[in-house]
Amino acid sequence: MIPGVRLVILGKQGAGKGTQCVRLARHYVVPHISTGDMFRAAAKSGTPFGERARQFMEAGELIPDEVVIGLVRERLDQRDTRDRGYILDGFPRTVHQAEELDKFGGVELVIDLEVPTEVVLERLASRRVCVDCGTNYSLSGPPRVDWICDVCGGEVIQRKDDTEDAILRRLDLYEEQTAPLISWYLQKGLLVTVDGLGHPDQVHARMIRAVDHWRARHQPQ
Numbered sequence: 001m002i003p004g005v006r007l008v009i010l011g012k013q014g015a016g017k018g019t020q021c022v023r024l025a026r027h028y029v030v031p032h033i034s035t036g037d038m039f040r041a042a043a044k045s046g047t048p049f050g051e052r053a054r055q056f057m058e059a060g061e062l063i064p065d066e067v068v069i070g071l072v073r074e075r076l077d078q079r080d081t082r083d084r085g086y087i088l089d090g091f092p093r094t095v096h097q098a099e100e101l102d103k104f105g106g107v108e109l110v111i112d113l114e115v116p117t118e119v120v121l122e123r124l125a126s127r128r129v130c131v132d133c134g135t136n137y138s139l140s141g142p143p144r145v146d147w148i149c150d151v152c153g154g155e156v157i158q159r160k161d162d163t164e165d166a167i168l169r170r171l172d173l174y175e176e177q178t179a180p181l182i183s184w185y186l187q188k189g190l191l192v193t194v195d196g197l198g199h200p201d202q203v204h205a206r207m208i209r210a211v212d213h214w215r216a217r218h219q220p221q
């Protein structure tokens with residue numbers, strides 16, 4: 001069996017993290033841990049916690065650090081992640097979160113999926129998503145039948161935080177809080193950048209190559 005990995009994927013909203021992380025998780029046979037998906041699931045469940053998460057998300061604001069950190073710490077403590085590793089998507093998003101992850105995670109490699117801002121703005125405005133399984137579509141690549149998910153039959157809608165105001169707010173927060181993580185991981189010698197433009201298959205191939213090259217260079221002799 002292929003060895004597991006412990007990867008963090010960074011990238012702006014709309015860079016394609018979600019799509020690529022699903023594929024990487026399948027390739028390396030490790031869990032895909034998306035904090036955004038975890039909070040959306042909580043919001044759907046309608047609990048008081050989920051309700052608070054929904055308010056932050058719809059405004060495009062970040063969930064408070066301590067909440068996110070607690071959730072991820074618990075998740076990484078499960079059997080599957082301890083045995084095989086993980087693909088982290090949407091965490092860490094602040095330097096404080098990264099410092100905490102260092103204590104309980106132990107990251108092998110961080111991939112920055114790079115896409116210019118003009119492109120992500122276009123992608124986000126046209127993004128549509130299945131409410132049930134999270135599969136992404138777009139205005140130019142809709143499901144086969146009438147906004148019904150090809151994968152699971154769920155309803156395909158525009159995310160509440162994909163409105164213009166929330167998108168701009170999320171991109172501002174990205175520059176302010178998340179972009180500093182790139183230099184933080186670079187200093188630790190853990191960062192590689194992968195070009196996120198092009199067909200998802202091409203981007204996927206680039207990401208696998210980046211991990212494999214990195215491993216070849218860092219393998220203990």
Ligand code: ADP
Pocket residue numbers: 012013014035036037039056057060061062063064065068089090091092093094097161170
């Ligand atoms: P995007 O990257 O497109 O904004 P995600 O699906 O990754 O979307 O996350 C959706 C929302 O969930 C974020 O806007 C934020 O409110 C919350 N969230 C997800 N991950 C974190 C995190 N690590 N720290 C704080 N908030 C988070």
Ligand code: ZN
Pocket residue numbers: 130131132133134135149150151152153154
């Ligand atoms: Zn679906």
